[in-house]
Amino acid sequence: MASLEIRQYPDEILRQPTKKITKFDTSLRKLVQDMFDTMYQADGVGLAAPQIGVSKQILIIDTAGENEAKRPMVFINPRILNSSGEMIGLEGCLSFPGVFFEVKRAENIIVKFQNINGKDQKIDVKGGLLSRAIQHEIDHLEGALFIDKPISKLSADLELTKHGFLDGDIIECEPQTPLAINANELVNA
Ligand SMILES: [Zn+2]
Numbered sequence: 001m002a003s004l005e006i007r008q009y010p011d012e013i014l015r016q017p018t019k020k021i022t023k024f025d026t027s028l029r030k031l032v033q034d035m036f037d038t039m040y041q042a043d044g045v046g047l048a049a050p051q052i053g054v055s056k057q058i059l060i061i062d063t064a065g066e067n068e069a070k071r072p073m074v075f076i077n078p079r080i081l082n083s084s085g086e087m088i089g090l091e092g093c094l095s096f097p098g099v100f101f102e103v104k105r106a107e108n109i110i111v112k113f114q115n116i117n118g119k120d121q122k123i124d125v126k127g128g129l130l131s132r133a134i135q136h137e138i139d140h141l142e143g144a145l146f147i148d149k150p151i152s153k154l155s156a157d158l159e160l161t162k163h164g165f166l167d168g169d170i171i172e173c174e175p176q177t178p179l180a181i182n183a184n185e186l187v188n189a
Pocket residue numbers: 092093094095136140189
């Protein structure tokens with residue numbers, strides 16, 4: 001078991017495009033295992049390799065709830081072949097601890113990728129947390145971040161300022177009502 005350090009914004013590696021995986025060997029397996037250890041320890045539903053300082057096209061996801069059996073998924077060299085519909089939902093990111101705001105994503109996606117053995121696979125995802133998590137993580141592999149696409153830039157900037165990712169002061173005029181968040185629909189990836 002090896003839990004790795006999660007790179008936080010504005011670490012430069014989060015903005016770098018990643019390299020394709022060409023060797024499906026034991027060092028890849030070890031890296032993926034370390035990524036799972038890291039993601040589970042951080043209570044995330046997804047993690048992309050750049051978030052642990054590795055500029056390669058690997059992402060992992062597990063959308064299982066707290067009391068469910070684990071559902072680990074590995075996507076190597078993933079590409080979105082087709083997307084349709086749209087959905088808006090709250091998103092977080094392990095590289096921005098504590099920050100949540102609404103992001104618009106495609107609802108349905110078809111993704112091609114390779115599994116841990118290098119075998120070509122395809123997955124057809126109809127909406128929900130898995131669809132959102134895959135899109136969030138594929139963005140990471142392209143150096144894109146959820147702060148590039150908030151529904152409301154103002155809300156996102158307030159969140160970023162509140163958690164120390166942007167300079168500035170926030171004066172709160174009213175007590176904040178806690179957000180009604182359905183944990184199962186919350187992506188923290
Ligand atoms: Zn993220």
